[in-house]
Amino acid sequence: MLWFLLFSITVFIIYYLHFAVAQRAWRQMRGGQSNEIDLHYVRVEDYFGRSFRSKMQDWMELPALESSTANLREIEKGNERLYIAPAAAYPDSVRESGILAIENTFTCGSGCRFQREIYVRDTADIGVNSRLQAIAVDGNLTLRQGVQVVRWVDAKGILDIRDRCRVGARATSATRIVLGLDSRCLSLFAPEIETQGRQEIVSSLPRQRPGSILIPPPENEDGSLAEQEGINLKRLHRMSSDTWIYEGDLEFRQAVQLRANLVVMGKFVCGEASLLEGDVRARLIRVGTGSLCKGNLVAEGELLLARHTTFQGILHSGGAMRLARGVRGFNVSQQVAAFAGERLAVEPNVVVHGKLSSNQFVQAVFGASK
């Protein structure tokens, strides 16, 4: 009997606590309103640079500490210490722990360590193998070989990222970014992004070849689709007035002229000088040399653009992506973007007007592929 009573009381207490906690939580929530969404959020690619500059403008107007000199103003804001100098030229291997605001140019030697953000109103030149937290520059910014930026980097002028640099988050510029060999960033955004070895291309835009595979195939007089080599018409279905779906792989060595949107349930491979006027979605996409992609390319896995291909829309891959030598990405009406779920490898002489980003990293690599 005693055990039964104890058991009953224990069960009752457990149940009571179960609901009492819930009831208490509800009493605290009652009458409140959800505050979870930032309704004013808009996606701005150079947000970090803008936000930091805005904060710095406010902070720089705060009164300086007594320890300040003519060449170095010190400002304290909470636990932060801000140093403002007209110009700065750090020698090699310096360590700096405060936030820096430089009114003119900023240079540092090799192997320096800056543990907090830096703001430069003119140009900046970061020495070899230095390590920064983040930097916003109103002029041009050069990151020399082996520089590591833990977070973001933003420049209003040209952002020159030399070989073997690492940027942990976004690299943005309002003018141009030059990405050196073996350098890695999570994402890059600028009106123009280029890799080393840029050469103006003698126009290699595709000429419409007489032997091109037409997708969808032209219609016969009776309304049926004409036979095309490499396409099993039984597997080709119309999804809508402008979109077709193909069950299986579509692999062509010759040029393809795609005249509608196409969903391929397998691989999509097209030959040299193809003209893709519509969007393509496939498990894997490989576009041949010198092709022109007017639409978007979306691959569940790998996506490869061969040499001298031009894209004018979005490239999106769930797997790795490779932009071979001479690839161009631009559109007169709006910026373009390439995103890879895994590594986005960019060979030399690639120019993209817009954005390159990856879940892993964007890396400038040697041009090995043909």
Next chain:
Amino acid sequence: MVLLIIISKLCLYAAILFLALYAIRHYIFAYSRFSLARPRDTMDIVGFVMPRITVLVPMHNEERVAADILQALIACDYEWEKLQIIAINDRSRDRTGAIIDEFADAYPMIQSFHRTEGPGGKPAALLAASEMATGEIVLLFDADYYPGRAMLKMLVAPFADPKVGAVMGRVVPHNVGGSLLAGLLSLERAAGYQDGQQARYNLGLTAQFGGTVGGVRRTALMAVGGWNTDSLTEDTDLTCRLLERGWEVAYVNRAECYEEVPVAWPVRRNQLQRWVIGHNGCLHRYAGRLCRSRLLTRWQKIDAVFMLACYWTAPVLVLGWLASLVLYFAHTPDSWGFVALLMFLGYQLFANQATFVELGVAAMLDGSSRRILLLPLNLLNFFSSTVAICNALWQFYLRRITGDGNQEWRKTGRTRDEADAGQSPFLGGGRGGDR
């Protein structure tokens, strides 16, 4: 007596099997959602996909909220030259029409569409207004929703993929403190979107278009026959037809939009009954067709059937309870282990679609540490939903048997205060939220 026991045992085992399959499905979702470092999304290309779009806002007696939604859409950071907003005055008897006209006069991208005749209901209004749409993409917002500034760009981004026929954003209740029911529904919504929809999208299964805070590709909409005015859940109906034809529904978890959830139990019951009847109609119309489609994978077919049959969990559970009672009074102790299993599985189904563990996972992902404490009280929502779902299914089959196929489209009641009319409660942030 022996026959009754045998039937009861069969019912019990069938219920356990059915519910166990659902429980497994939702555990997979919860695990997948929790284990994936970065969910599948298109946030990296937001702002780079800017087709011409049409936003449809159907309104029936919405004078309290009409100005809010139109103001919010105008404030979005989408280029006005590429934006067409069609504000639909669907036979309103209040000032909705006048408010719409005021906006249409003031802003060139807003067009008013006054509907004075024809069948009632949202699908009929959408069907009529769609003829005016000129955008490549048609987005939809109910009048009581409040989109943020980046909403349109975020919803449009997935359409870079030619396979995407429709897109769905996430709805977040703003009136979580309005009543206990609203608080519980916020948990359920979080599980349905943050966990269920995102997991299904991650796994390449069948994310669902929800008819608001979402959009559809206009050519895809036309190809599958437009809006089905006979369906009480035109969104699920459209989802099924899109899937059958090989289209994909994308989900954008970051495209969050405030909605008003029911604060009163009768309103919730009506809403749920409409969903159940519409959903079940889709189950009958499309389950077979989806299973036969050559354009869906095996797992997509299975998930689609699970999605359409989700409301069957309630009557199956009730059946299992009844069978348990029979077996208890018939003194068949060999079945008690199964009864305990049924109790456990029933405990998983704490809401109409989300399992207990999903509610918890979603609350954790959202960082709503305080709201997670409400979980035990969700028992109330569970019992209420179970009754409402069983009742709705009973009505559905009764009408099929009697041949009375007409279902009336009943609008969900709003509770936003009249004093708030035209003055959004969202502007300037929330009031004493729970985070």
